[in-house]
Amino acid sequence: MTKGYRKGTGWRGGSWVTRVLCCLLIALAPAQTQAEDIYQIKAAFIYNFTKFVTWPEEMEQRGGDLRLCIFDRNPFGEYLYQLSGRKVRNFELKVVQPASLSELDGCDILFVAGSAKTDTVLRGLTNHPVLTVSDQSGFVQDGGVIELLSENNRIRFDINLQAVRDSGLQMSSKLLQLARQVR
Numbered sequence: 001m002t003k004g005y006r007k008g009t010g011w012r013g014g015s016w017v018t019r020v021l022c023c024l025l026i027a028l029a030p031a032q033t034q035a036e037d038i039y040q041i042k043a044a045f046i047y048n049f050t051k052f053v054t055w056p057e058e059m060e061q062r063g064g065d066l067r068l069c070i071f072d073r074n075p076f077g078e079y080l081y082q083l084s085g086r087k088v089r090n091f092e093l094k095v096v097q098p099a100s101l102s103e104l105d106g107c108d109i110l111f112v113a114g115s116a117k118t119d120t121v122l123r124g125l126t127n128h129p130v131l132t133v134s135d136q137s138g139f140v141q142d143g144g145v146i147e148l149l150s151e152n153n154r155i156r157f158d159i160n161l162q163a164v165r166d167s168g169l170q171m172s173s174k175l176l177q178l179a180r181q182v183r
Contacts, residue, residue: 065093140183
Protein backbone atom coordinates (compact mmCIF):
# COMPACT_ATOMS: atom_id res chain seq x y z
CA MET A 1 0.00 0.00 0.00
CA THR A 2 1.25 3.48 -0.88
CA LYS A 3 2.15 5.68 2.07
CA GLY A 4 -0.52 8.32 2.75
CA TYR A 5 -3.28 6.42 0.92
CA ARG A 6 -6.19 5.11 2.95
CA LYS A 7 -8.48 2.46 1.58
CA GLY A 8 -11.92 3.84 0.75
CA THR A 9 -10.90 7.44 0.25
CA GLY A 10 -10.77 7.53 -3.55
CA TRP A 11 -13.65 8.51 -5.84
CA ARG A 12 -14.94 4.94 -6.08
CA GLY A 13 -14.46 4.13 -2.40
CA GLY A 14 -15.41 7.52 -0.99
CA SER A 15 -18.66 8.21 0.75
CA TRP A 16 -21.81 9.13 -1.16
CA VAL A 17 -21.73 12.51 0.58
CA THR A 18 -18.35 13.25 -1.00
CA ARG A 19 -19.63 12.29 -4.44
CA VAL A 20 -22.79 14.41 -4.08
CA LEU A 21 -20.83 17.42 -2.85
CA CYS A 22 -18.43 17.05 -5.80
CA CYS A 23 -21.40 17.06 -8.16
CA LEU A 24 -22.75 20.23 -6.57
CA LEU A 25 -19.36 21.90 -6.73
CA ILE A 26 -19.14 21.03 -10.42
CA ALA A 27 -22.52 22.72 -10.80
CA LEU A 28 -20.99 25.80 -9.13
CA ALA A 29 -18.43 26.00 -11.96
CA PRO A 30 -18.45 29.19 -14.04
CA ALA A 31 -21.72 29.63 -15.89
CA GLN A 32 -21.55 30.08 -19.64
CA THR A 33 -22.93 33.31 -21.00
CA GLN A 34 -25.75 31.96 -23.15
CA ALA A 35 -29.12 32.05 -21.40
CA GLU A 36 -29.91 28.48 -22.43
CA ASP A 37 -26.75 27.18 -20.81
CA ILE A 38 -27.50 29.10 -17.63
CA TYR A 39 -30.96 27.53 -17.42
CA GLN A 40 -29.50 24.08 -18.03
CA ILE A 41 -27.28 24.65 -15.00
CA LYS A 42 -30.21 26.02 -12.98
CA ALA A 43 -32.24 22.90 -13.88
CA ALA A 44 -29.38 20.77 -12.53
CA PHE A 45 -29.38 22.81 -9.33
CA ILE A 46 -33.12 22.31 -8.85
CA TYR A 47 -32.78 18.56 -9.36
CA ASN A 48 -29.88 18.41 -6.89
CA PHE A 49 -31.83 20.44 -4.32
CA THR A 50 -34.42 17.62 -4.21
CA LYS A 51 -31.73 15.27 -2.93
CA PHE A 52 -31.08 17.49 0.10
CA VAL A 53 -34.68 18.36 1.00
CA THR A 54 -37.02 16.07 2.91
CA TRP A 55 -40.78 16.45 2.71
CA PRO A 56 -43.05 15.54 5.66
CA GLU A 57 -42.67 11.90 6.77
CA GLU A 58 -46.08 10.70 5.55
CA MET A 59 -45.33 12.09 2.08
CA GLU A 60 -41.82 10.56 2.03
CA GLN A 61 -43.22 7.15 3.00
CA ARG A 62 -46.04 7.31 0.46
CA GLY A 63 -43.71 8.18 -2.43
CA GLY A 64 -45.27 8.47 -5.89
CA ASP A 65 -45.01 11.61 -8.01
CA LEU A 66 -42.96 14.59 -6.90
CA ARG A 67 -44.50 17.40 -8.95
CA LEU A 68 -42.03 20.03 -10.11
CA CYS A 69 -44.06 22.99 -11.37
CA ILE A 70 -42.92 25.91 -13.51
CA PHE A 71 -45.20 28.86 -12.92
CA ASP A 72 -45.76 31.64 -15.41
CA ARG A 73 -43.34 31.52 -18.36
CA ASN A 74 -40.88 28.67 -18.86
CA PRO A 75 -37.30 30.00 -19.15
CA PHE A 76 -35.84 26.45 -19.13
CA GLY A 77 -36.99 25.27 -22.54
CA GLU A 78 -36.80 21.46 -22.38
CA TYR A 79 -34.18 21.26 -19.63
CA LEU A 80 -36.59 20.79 -16.73
CA TYR A 81 -38.85 18.48 -18.74
CA GLN A 82 -35.84 16.22 -19.27
CA LEU A 83 -35.92 15.57 -15.51
CA SER A 84 -39.37 13.93 -15.73
CA GLY A 85 -39.20 10.31 -14.70
CA ARG A 86 -36.01 10.67 -12.65
CA LYS A 87 -36.06 9.04 -9.23
CA VAL A 88 -35.53 10.93 -5.98
CA ARG A 89 -35.73 8.46 -3.07
CA ASN A 90 -39.32 7.05 -3.18
CA PHE A 91 -40.44 9.68 -5.67
CA GLU A 92 -40.53 10.04 -9.42
CA LEU A 93 -40.21 13.58 -10.74
CA LYS A 94 -43.09 14.83 -12.84
CA VAL A 95 -42.60 18.25 -14.47
CA VAL A 96 -45.73 20.30 -15.17
CA GLN A 97 -46.55 23.89 -16.06
CA PRO A 98 -49.76 25.03 -14.32
CA ALA A 99 -51.73 27.65 -16.21
CA SER A 100 -53.12 29.47 -13.17
CA LEU A 101 -52.62 30.05 -9.44
CA SER A 102 -55.47 27.67 -8.65
CA GLU A 103 -53.46 24.81 -10.20
CA LEU A 104 -50.47 25.26 -7.88
CA ASP A 105 -52.14 23.17 -5.17
CA GLY A 106 -50.53 19.91 -6.26
CA CYS A 107 -46.98 21.26 -6.60
CA ASP A 108 -44.20 19.87 -4.39
CA ILE A 109 -41.46 21.99 -5.99
CA LEU A 110 -42.32 25.30 -7.59
CA PHE A 111 -40.09 27.41 -9.80
CA VAL A 112 -41.53 30.93 -9.90
CA ALA A 113 -40.55 32.59 -13.18
CA GLY A 114 -39.43 36.22 -13.39
CA SER A 115 -42.71 37.80 -14.42
CA ALA A 116 -44.90 36.18 -11.74
CA LYS A 117 -45.95 38.25 -8.71
CA THR A 118 -44.03 36.53 -5.93
CA ASP A 119 -46.15 37.69 -2.99
CA THR A 120 -49.37 36.47 -4.62
CA VAL A 121 -47.88 33.08 -5.47
CA LEU A 122 -46.26 32.54 -2.06
CA ARG A 123 -49.36 33.67 -0.14
CA GLY A 124 -51.29 30.76 -1.66
CA LEU A 125 -48.67 28.25 -0.51
CA THR A 126 -48.46 29.26 3.14
CA ASN A 127 -48.05 26.22 5.41
CA HIS A 128 -47.82 23.79 2.46
CA PRO A 129 -44.77 21.55 2.02
CA VAL A 130 -43.58 23.16 -1.22
CA LEU A 131 -39.95 23.84 -2.10
CA THR A 132 -40.14 27.25 -3.79
CA VAL A 133 -37.29 28.32 -6.06
CA SER A 134 -36.83 31.39 -8.24
CA ASP A 135 -34.19 33.51 -9.88
CA GLN A 136 -36.12 36.71 -9.11
CA SER A 137 -34.05 39.22 -7.19
CA GLY A 138 -35.25 39.42 -3.56
CA PHE A 139 -37.13 36.10 -3.70
CA VAL A 140 -35.89 34.85 -0.30
CA GLN A 141 -36.64 38.23 1.32
CA ASP A 142 -40.20 37.92 -0.03
CA GLY A 143 -40.63 34.51 1.66
CA GLY A 144 -39.34 32.08 -0.98
CA VAL A 145 -37.16 29.13 0.06
CA ILE A 146 -34.29 29.25 -2.48
CA GLU A 147 -33.13 32.08 -4.74
CA LEU A 148 -30.80 31.28 -7.63
CA LEU A 149 -28.47 34.11 -8.64
CA SER A 150 -25.42 34.81 -10.76
CA GLU A 151 -22.33 36.02 -8.96
CA ASN A 152 -18.94 36.39 -10.66
CA ASN A 153 -20.13 34.28 -13.60
CA ARG A 154 -21.24 31.47 -11.29
CA ILE A 155 -24.68 30.26 -10.30
CA ARG A 156 -25.10 30.54 -6.53
CA PHE A 157 -28.08 30.32 -4.21
CA ASP A 158 -29.46 31.84 -1.03
CA ILE A 159 -31.76 30.03 1.39
CA ASN A 160 -34.52 31.41 3.62
CA LEU A 161 -34.39 29.05 6.62
CA GLN A 162 -37.59 30.46 8.12
CA ALA A 163 -39.46 29.70 4.87
CA VAL A 164 -38.06 26.15 5.00
CA ARG A 165 -39.43 25.72 8.54
CA ASP A 166 -42.76 27.37 7.73
CA SER A 167 -43.30 25.03 4.78
CA GLY A 168 -42.73 21.90 6.88
CA LEU A 169 -39.71 20.85 4.84
CA GLN A 170 -36.36 19.76 6.22
CA MET A 171 -33.10 20.73 4.57
CA SER A 172 -29.76 18.99 4.88
CA SER A 173 -27.02 20.90 6.65
CA LYS A 174 -24.80 20.04 3.68
CA LEU A 175 -27.01 22.13 1.39
CA LEU A 176 -27.08 24.97 3.92
CA GLN A 177 -23.27 24.97 3.97
CA LEU A 178 -23.12 25.32 0.17
CA ALA A 179 -25.48 28.31 0.13
CA ARG A 180 -24.04 31.77 -0.41
CA GLN A 181 -26.29 33.07 2.37
CA VAL A 182 -28.74 31.50 4.79
CA ARG A 183 -31.25 34.00 6.12
